[in-house]
Amino acid sequence: MKEGPDIAQIGSLIGDPARANMLTALTGGKALTATELAGTAGITLQTASSHLSKLEVGGLITQRKQGRHRYFTLADDDVGLIIEGLMGFAAYRGFTRHRTGPKDPALRKARVCYNHLAGDYGVRLLDSLVAEEAIAGVGDKLALTQFGTSKMTALGIDLPALAKLRRPVCRTCLDWSERRSHLSGSLGQALLTLFLDKGWAKREPDSRAIRFTGTGEKEFLKLFPLPAQSPIERRHEHAVEA
Template identity: 55%
Template sequence: MREGPDIATLAAAIGDPARAGMLDALMSGLALSAGELAREAGITPPTASAHLAHLRALGIVVMAVQGRHRYFRLAGAPVAEAIESLMGTAARLGQLRTRPGPRDAALRQARICYDHLAGKAGTDLFDTLAAAGHLAFGPDGLALTASGAGAFLAVGLDVGTLETRNRPACRACVDWSERRDHLAGALGAAVLRMVVARDWARREPGSRALGFTPNGQRLWAGFLDRLAQPTGQRAAIRGTGS
């Protein structure tokens, strides 16, 4: 008898086109109803409910009840990270949708990927941090250097409280549209919260796309410029898994 993780069951669950469409919709980080997910997947609500029951049984999605309404979301960051990794792999292997829609340009510029910033805005952030020496790859994966911690503190983000046992502070993930790394993990999520809280960008209705306001675009560029200033410190404060 073979022992170890059963990836075949999970792969079969994610690989169904309708279920894959629903999981892609849940990468928005929002909790969605079965009806909303049915429309995203192009299937009937009863069929969507059956698929969601299967995904719940496997621990891929969770359900929240509010009065008469039932909402579904991904079962945490590890599930989102696995789906995100599959998206990046599909892009690298050329497995892309062949009929781009009108929102594709906006999605490629800036979008929400579960709880962090993706698209060109996300890869620009990662490239800025790497070029300034604020990120380093170590034995435990991606690490934020001491200079990186100082740079974020200078722009109002205290990274010392971000890392937990269940989630690294920073993680590199291949962006499916840019084919380069963007910043995920708790730090990536904190940056997205900051961007939204400061009203630099707003979620486009019915989409994962984020639209930067003209003033927000200017402030985001200034934010990256400030992060780009190296301090000469290179010691990693703590290694984080990728």
């Protein structure tokens, strides 16, 4: 078939191991230099520059200059969703690149996925909003209900500002560690920003991991409750008591 979208071209861009490593590094949401990305991919700076050029032409990344330096980021939310989705698919199929390390539990609990919260807590966030009917819909066609709008407004989320952005307010993203969906979109980003601004959580240096403080964890779990019979709720019972 020679008509329609060319998925082979996108697949070839993502499929190279070095480029895949660089794209994965950029899902952390931070802008990185070519030197940093070369170190992540385990290649020379010259080779990294060639790969980055291909990714930029392919529309997967973008760059901005600041002084003498160039910083690279994923082009947009859609690219982040694709990469995270592929990571989830690979994990589900058993394609892992390394043995479990000491950072893995922290990453699985809470981490940055491009610009929103992922991991166990990211999935809990979406599950809770759906369970209490703050978000309704099917698949990726989600929207805040009247109750959800009131709840977000009470938290200080500027929903009219989010609605003006050229991307969905509520969107799902396949979580690679939980193998279920977490909340992305402009609301997912706004909530993660809220948690960080309130001091409930902070990002671990040189890592995608998000670490909640004791107070922040209690506030988060209280704000996003789940039915008592839920498996994910049982996993957090000790966290609430701590």
